[in-house]
Amino acid sequence: MLDFLLTIVPKKQIRRCANCQKVGHNKSTCTTPTATQTVSPKTPPPPLKFFIHHVTHEPTASPHVINLKREQDSLWNQVETVSPEPDNALYQHYHETRPSPLVSPPKATPAPSRLFQKIKHLHNAIKELRPWFHKITSFPRQLIPTKGLAAVAVLLVFLIIIPGPARSYYNQLESIKNTVANEGLAGFSALQDSAAALREADLNKASSATRRALATFDQSLNIVGQHSILTTLARAMPLVGGEVESRENILLAGQEIAVGNSYLLYGLSIIPKSPSSTLLQQIDTTLAYVNSALPNYQKALKHLQLVKVNNLPLEYQSQFLGYRDLFGHLVNDFESLADLGGAIHEIFGGKGLRRYLLVFQNESELRPTGGFMGSFAIIDVKDGAIVNLEVPPGGTYDVQGQLREFIKPPAPLLLSNKRWEFQDANWFPDFPTSAEKIMWFYAHSRGVSTDGVIAINSSVLRRILTILGPLTDEKRQLTLNADNALPTIQQIVEEGPEKKLNRPKQILTDLAPELLGALHHVPTDKILALLTNASEALKQKEIQAYFTDSQTEGTLRSFGWTGQILDTPANIDYLFVVNTNIQGQKSDAKIHQTISHQAVAASDGSIIDNVVITREHSGNRGDMLYGQTNTDFLRLYVPKGSTLLSAGGFTWPEEKNFQVPDAWTTDDPFLNAHQTEIGVDQTSGTAITEESGKTVFGNWVITEPGQVSQVQFTYRLPFTLFSATSDATLSGWQKMLSPLSAPLARYQLVVQKQSGLTADFESQIVFPANWRPEWKDGAALKTAKNGATIEKKPLTADSVWSLLMKKQSN
Numbered sequence: 001m002l003d004f005l006l007t008i009v010p011k012k013q014i015r016r017c018a019n020c021q022k023v024g025h026n027k028s029t030c031t032t033p034t035a036t037q038t039v040s041p042k043t044p045p046p047p048l049k050f051f052i053h054h055v056t057h058e059p060t061a062s063p064h065v066i067n068l069k070r071e072q073d074s075l076w077n078q079v080e081t082v083s084p085e086p087d088n089a090l091y092q093h094y095h096e097t098r099p100s101p102l103v104s105p106p107k108a109t110p111a112p113s114r115l116f117q118k119i120k121h122l123h124n125a126i127k128e129l130r131p132w133f134h135k136i137t138s139f140p141r142q143l144i145p146t147k148g149l150a151a152v153a154v155l156l157v158f159l160i161i162i163p164g165p166a167r168s169y170y171n172q173l174e175s176i177k178n179t180v181a182n183e184g185l186a187g188f189s190a191l192q193d194s195a196a197a198l199r200e201a202d203l204n205k206a207s208s209a210t211r212r213a214l215a216t217f218d219q220s221l222n223i224v225g226q227h228s229i230l231t232t233l234a235r236a237m238p239l240v241g242g243e244v245e246s247r248e249n250i251l252l253a254g255q256e257i258a259v260g261n262s263y264l265l266y267g268l269s270i271i272p273k274s275p276s277s278t279l280l281q282q283i284d285t286t287l288a289y290v291n292s293a294l295p296n297y298q299k300a301l302k303h304l305q306l307v308k309v310n311n312l313p314l315e316y317q318s319q320f321l322g323y324r325d326l327f328g329h330l331v332n333d334f335e336s337l338a339d340l341g342g343a344i345h346e347i348f349g350g351k352g353l354r355r356y357l358l359v360f361q362n363e364s365e366l367r368p369t370g371g372f373m374g375s376f377a378i379i380d381v382k383d384g385a386i387v388n389l390e391v392p393p394g395g396t397y398d399v400q401g402q403l404r405e406f407i408k409p410p411a412p413l414l415l416s417n418k419r420w421e422f423q424d425a426n427w428f429p430d431f432p433t434s435a436e437k438i439m440w441f442y443a444h445s446r447g448v449s450t451d452g453v454i455a456i457n458s459s460v461l462r463r464i465l466t467i468l469g470p471l472t473d474e475k476r477q478l479t480l481n482a483d484n485a486l487p488t489i490q491q492i493v494e495e496g497p498e499k500k501l502n503r504p505k506q507i508l509t510d511l512a513p514e515l516l517g518a519l520h521h522v523p524t525d526k527i528l529a530l531l532t533n534a535s536e537a538l539k540q541k542e543i544q545a546y547f548t549d550s551q552t553e554g555t556l557r558s559f560g561w562t563g564q565i566l567d568t569p570a571n572i573d574y575l576f577v578v579n580t581n582i583q584g585q586k587s588d589a590k591i592h593q594t595i596s597h598q599a600v601a602a603s604d605g606s607i608i609d610n611v612v613i614t615r616e617h618s619g620n621r622g623d624m625l626y627g628q629t630n631t632d633f634l635r636l637y638v639p640k641g642s643t644l645l646s647a648g649g650f651t652w653p654e655e656k657n658f659q660v661p662d663a664w665t666t667d668d669p670f671l672n673a674h675q676t677e678i679g680v681d682q683t684s685g686t687a688i689t690e691e692s693g694k695t696v697f698g699n700w701v702i703t704e705p706g707q708v709s710q711v712q713f714t715y716r717l718p719f720t721l722f723s724a725t726s727d728a729t730l731s732g733w734q735k736m737l738s739p740l741s742a743p744l745a746r747y748q749l750v751v752q753k754q755s756g757l758t759a760d761f762e763s764q765i766v767f768p769a770n771w772r773p774e775w776k777d778g779a780a781l782k783t784a785k786n787g788a789t790i791e792k793k794p795l796t797a798d799s800v801w802s803l804l805m806k807k808q809s810n
Helices: 002-008 070-078 114-137 146-161 166-199 203-226 228-236 238-270 279-306 314-347 411-415 431-446 459-468 485-495 497-501 506-520 524-539 550-559 669-674 732-736
Strands: 354-362 372-382 385-390 452-457 471-473 478-480 543-547 573-581 591-601 606-617 630-639 643-648 676-680 687-691 694-703 708-720 744-752 760-766 771-777 781-784 787-794 799-807
Touching: 238 279, 279 314, 314 550, 354 431, 385 506, 431 452, 431 543, 431 669, 452 459, 459 485, 459 506, 459 524, 471 506, 478 485, 485 497, 485 506, 524 543, 543 550, 573 591, 573 606, 591 744, 606 630, 606 694, 630 708, 643 694, 694 708, 744 760, 760 799, 771 781, 771 787, 781 799, 787 799
Parallel strands: 354 452, 573 744, 591 760
Antiparallel strands: 354 372, 372 385, 452 543, 471 478, 573 630, 591 606, 606 708, 630 694, 643 708, 676 687, 687 694, 744 799, 760 787, 771 799, 781 787
16 A cells, blocks of 8 residues: 555655755755855845645746745735635635735734645645546446545545644544534533423523523534634545534534524513413414524524434434434424414414314214214304304204204114214215215204314313313312213213203313313413324324315315325225224224234236224123124225125124115215215125225124124235236346346335224235345334235324335246
8 A cells, every 4th residue: 555655646856956055945046156146135025926726827936945044034024915804714715925015014924834734735735646536436436445545545644745743633623523522412401401491381491591502502613613724624534524524513403403492482482471462363473483493493404414323423323313303303394384374374263253063073982083973062263262162062963853954874874863964974984075064964954054174082182181180060069080081971971960851961061161261271381292182183083174265174184184085096005994883882992903904916916905804892791881782884995996805704783773764865965976886795795885086895893792703805906016927028138137127016005094993903915935025114014035014003093004026036
C-alpha cells in the first residue's frame, strides 16, 4: 500500500536561489548583491495576489514563495480582502490583496492558520490525484470495493497530507463530539420532560421544559458553528464524516422539534384564557397553531431521516429507530389535521344547524355493524354547541308504531320479525349502506331528515368511565363505574320498573345529561387520554360515522372512520366474516370466535381458499341474558366471482320459527339494489349473493351454552397468481437466463374486522414445492419453505399481509 501511495504522490522538490543557492527565496527577491549588481533602495512590492481554490490566475509574483523574514512582516499589513463576508466553508472565495493609497493600512491580519494551509494543500493534492481516481473508478463498479477507496483517502489525509497535527485535530474533534453529544442528550431529556408535562396537561411545566430544550440545542449548534472548519473537514473523511453528520442532524432535528412544540404549547395555553369561546373556536385555535408547528416538525423529520443509524452507538440504535418511526406517524397525523379541519367545521355546525342520529349498539347481541340498536338519540349542533338532545326512553321501539311503510325484511330477519323496521336497519356490514337505511327508516317514521349517523358501541362507555371516573345516578342511588355500568344498565333495562311503562331506556335518558356534562368539563390532565381512547375506538370500529355531506364523508373515509367495506383490486384475496345474532339474546358476550384461513396455490397459479370458523359458547345455561342459545346467521365476504366448492357444519333454526310476511308487505328496492341473489348451494343450503362488490356465502350456525360449533367454506378465487407456462417451452438462452428472470408471484390478503367482535385470526399460504419466499410484509407473518404462516392473534382492526414468491429453476 505504501509503495502505491508513493507512486501516485509527487516527490517534494527543494527550490534554491539561483544567486546565493539558499533556500526560502528566489533570485528576484534575493538581498545578496552580485558582482554586476548594486544594492538599491527597497521599493514597494507589486500588488500581491493569492488564491485558495480552483481560480485560474497568473500572479505577478510566485504564490508559492514568500519571504517570511521579520523585515518582510509589513507585507501582511498591506493585505486587504475584497470578500464581502468571511466564509469558513471548505471552498473559499477568491481574494486579491493590494496596497490602498486612499486609506490608512488596515489592522494587521494574522497569517492563515496551519490547519487552513493544510486544508488548501489537501485540496491541491486531491486535485492532482483526481485523474488517478478517475482511472480507478472507470472500471466496473462491482470490481472496485468502495470501502477500499475510503481507506486510501483516509491514509492520504493522515499519513501524507496532515502528518504532524492530525492527532491533536482528532482529539479536538473528539472533545467537540463529546460536548455536543452531552448537550444533545440534555436537550432531548428536556423534550421528554415537556412531553410528560403535556400528558399531565401542565402547560407551564411543558413550556419551561421546551424553552430549556431549545436553549440547549442552540448552545450545541453554536459549538458546532464555532468549529465549522474542523467539522467540515471531518465530514469529508469517510470513516468519521457519517458520525459527525448524523449527530449534527439529530441536533438540528431536536431544535426544530423544540420550536414546533413552542408554537403548539402556546396555542394550547391561550385556549383556557377564552372561556367564552365555543368548542368550534377552540378547535380552530388549536388547528391554527398545529399548522404553525407543522413546518418545523417536517424539517425535523427530514433531519432524522438523514441520520445513518449505524453511526450511532449500538445501545441507542433501536431506540432511535422506534422514535423516528413514531415521530413520522405524528407528522403524518398533523398533516392530516389540515384536511380534517374543514370536516370538523361541517360536523359541528360551523355552516349552520346540523342534526344527527346517534345509535347505541350492544355488541353482546351482535349485528353486522356492531350490535343491536336498542337505543338512539337525536342531537342538534350549531357553531360547535349542542342546542338540543333527545334520548327516547322507549329506545328504537319508540319509532316502531310511527313507520308508515310496510316492506319485507332480509330473509334471515324473518326469524324475529315479519316486517323490516328501524331497530333492525343495520343489516349491511358496510356502515355507509346501513346508515342510509337507518336514516330512511327515521325519515319515514317521524318525517324528519337528518345529516348523518354516528354509531357508538357500548364499549365506548366503558372507556369513558375508565378515564373520567364513575357516574352517579341520584334517582336510582347508583354509582356506575367502568366495571359495573354495562351489566347494571342491562339489568335495569330488562327487569326495571320502567319496562312496564314502555320506557325501558329511561335510565339512558337520565344519564345522558350527566355524561355530556362530564365530557364538557373534562379535566385538563384527562384530555390526552380521552383523545387517545377516541382514536383507538375509531380504529377498532367502536365508533363509526356517516355524513350526507360528500366532502366530509370522503375526508373521514380517508381516515378509516366510516366502517365501509374496502374496495380491493381484483387480484387480491379478501375475507370479511360477519355475524348476525337473531333471537340469541345477549349470548355473544360469551362467544369466542376463531377464524382459520388457508390459501393454496396450484401449479397452474389458481388458488383454493379454505376457511374454518370455530365458535365456543362459555355461557351458563339458564342465564336469562348470556346463557341463551346463540343463533347466528354467518356470512363470508370474499373476492367477487369466487366459486364455492364445498361448505359444511351448519345448523338451521326450525322452520316453524320463521314468520311469514303479510300479504300487503312489498319488496324493498333498496335491499334489492344492494344485495343480488346468485343462488343456493344444493348440498349445504348456503346462500350465495353479491353485495358491496363482493361475493357472499351465508348460512346458519347455532351454538348451545358450553358447546363448540365449527363450520368450513372451500372456494376457488377468481384470479391466478402466475402463468402455467412450463420451463420446457423456454428457448436455450431463456433457460440460461432463467436464474436472472425467474417468475415472481405476489399474494396479498386483506381481512376486515367486524365491529363489536374481536376474533382470533390465523392463516397459511402454500405455494408449489419449487417456489420460495422473497419478501413479506404484515404483522405476525412468518415465511416457510414454500409459503408463509400468519400466527394466531386477535383481529383488532382491518389488516393486510403481502408475500412475494419466486420460482426456483429445476
